[in-house]
Amino acid sequence: MTELSLHVLDVVENSIHAGATLIEITICAKVKNDVLMITITDNGCGMTNDVLEHVTDPFFTTRKTRKVGLGIPFFRYAALSCGGHFSITSHPGAGTKVEADFSLSHIDRLPLGDITGTMYTLITCNTQTDFVYIYKIDDRTFTLDTRQVKEILGGIPLNTPEVLAYLKEYLTENKKIVDNGYIL
Amino acid sequence: MKSLEELKQIRERMLSQLGPRNESDAKIRVVVGMATCGIASGARPVLLALSDAVQKKGLNDVMVTQTGCIGLCQYEPIVEVLEAGKEKVTYVKMTPEKALEVVDRHLMRGQIVSEYTINQYIK
Numbered sequence: 001m002t003e004l005s006l007h008v009l010d011v012v013e014n015s016i017h018a019g020a021t022l023i024e025i026t027i028c029a030k031v032k033n034d035v036l037m038i039t040i041t042d043n044g045c046g047m048t049n050d051v052l053e054h055v056t057d058p059f060f061t062t063r064k065t066r067k068v069g070l071g072i073p074f075f076r077y078a079a080l081s082c083g084g085h086f087s088i089t090s091h092p093g094a095g096t097k098v099e100a101d102f103s104l105s106h107i108d109r110l111p112l113g114d115i116t117g118t119m120y121t122l123i124t125c126n127t128q129t130d131f132v133y134i135y136k137i138d139d140r141t142f143t144l145d146t147r148q149v150k151e152i153l154g155g156i157p158l159n160t161p162e163v164l165a166y167l168k169e170y171l172t173e174n175k176k177i178v179d180n181g182y183i184l
Numbered sequence: 185m186k187s188l189e190e191l192k193q194i195r196e197r198m199l200s201q202l203g204p205r206n207e208s209d210a211k212i213r214v215v216v217g218m219a220t221c222g223i224a225s226g227a228r229p230v231l232l233a234l235s236d237a238v239q240k241k242g243l244n245d246v247m248v249t250q251t252g253c254i255g256l257c258q259y260e261p262i263v264e265v266l267e268a269g270k271e272k273v274t275y276v277k278m279t280p281e282k283a284l285e286v287v288d289r290h291l292m293r294g295q296i297v298s299e300y301t302i303n304q305y306i307k
């Protein structure tokens with residue numbers, strides 16, 4: 001993977017397969033502290049301790065179509081290989097939380113990349129799932145909560161062309177304001 | 185900062201039109217494989233190109249969506265076109281450019297772009 005936002009997409013796919021109805025994705029940078037934190041929390045089926053113990057091992061998966069699971073090991077490696085941290089906690093029946101942090105200035109850190117593309121893909125392809133997306137740099141922040149969007153829309157589906165166009169604009173423009181010229 | 189206020193106007197506009205469209209109205213489903221291997225080999229830009237083009241060209245009976253593993257890692261990114269009453273068409277090793285061709289030729293004109301289908305690879 002060439003961007004952290006691709007890892008985010010991949011890790012959230014796990015949440016979706018775990019049957020999550022609500023997924024919270026937080027991208028939070030503190031420039032002064034030289035840190036970028038990525039947190040993904042879901043209310044999916046969760047994992048037992050036994051599964052959790054093996055989940056960072058690339059030769060573990062519960063999928064049936066391939067012998068190895070790569071998503072979590074890849075993301076963990078992306079963090080650890082540039083002096084960052086990685087953790088995953090999970091409770092069966094309650095959900096899972098994946099956290100990674102990175103040193104912003106580390107030369108080997110992957111760029112965040114097209115996080116807007118990741119969020120847009122997730123939101124528009126999984127209209128049954130709700131997402132809370134928080135994007136924050138220092139004290140500038142914006143949020144998109146699809147539960148609010150759906151409430152405003154009443155019965156109109158999220159993937160109506162007009163709504164899709166609006167959501168893309170919302171994500172793009174607000175990110176630009178929060179970035180304020182800074183590239184994560 | 186952009187607020188969700190504008191969504192209310194979109195809603196009013198939509199309601200005054202023919203009434204909300206239903207997802208099940210879609211006659212053609214275009215599905216992109218989004219397992220780790222798909223994502224790593226470029227599925228996200230392919231999906232974004234597809235949904236952009238479908239929106240821009242106003243193809244209201246086409247729905248672009250994602251799925252997990254399709255089971256053909258070495259051919260990712262994979263795009264499947266599913267249409268009731270027709271055989272599934274599987275496009276492999278896709279790029280955003282190839283995806284746009286599929287929109288023009290297959291989704292708009294109904295001609296399968298056979299150069300990009302899996303049959304070209306596993307003869």
Ligand SMILES: Nc1ncnc2c1ncn2[C@@H]1O[C@H](COP(=O)(O)OP(=O)(O)OP(=O)(O)O)[C@@H](O)[C@H]1O
Pocket residue numbers: 010014015018042044045046047051055060061062063068069070071072073096219220221
């Ligand atoms: N959020 C989650 N909720 C429940 N189970 C999870 C979650 N994330 C991972 N798992 C479990 O851990 C396993 C390994 O995940 P990982 O992403 O590493 O590989 P995978 O999803 O099986 O395959 P790949 O990501 O390579 O396509 C999964 O098969 C699943 O059983």
Ligand code: FES
Pocket residue numbers: 065066217219220221222252253254255256257258260
């Ligand atoms: S894991 Fe690659 S297609 Fe399924």
Ligand SMILES: [Mg+2]
Pocket residue numbers: 010011013014069070071072220
């Ligand atoms: Mg995975």
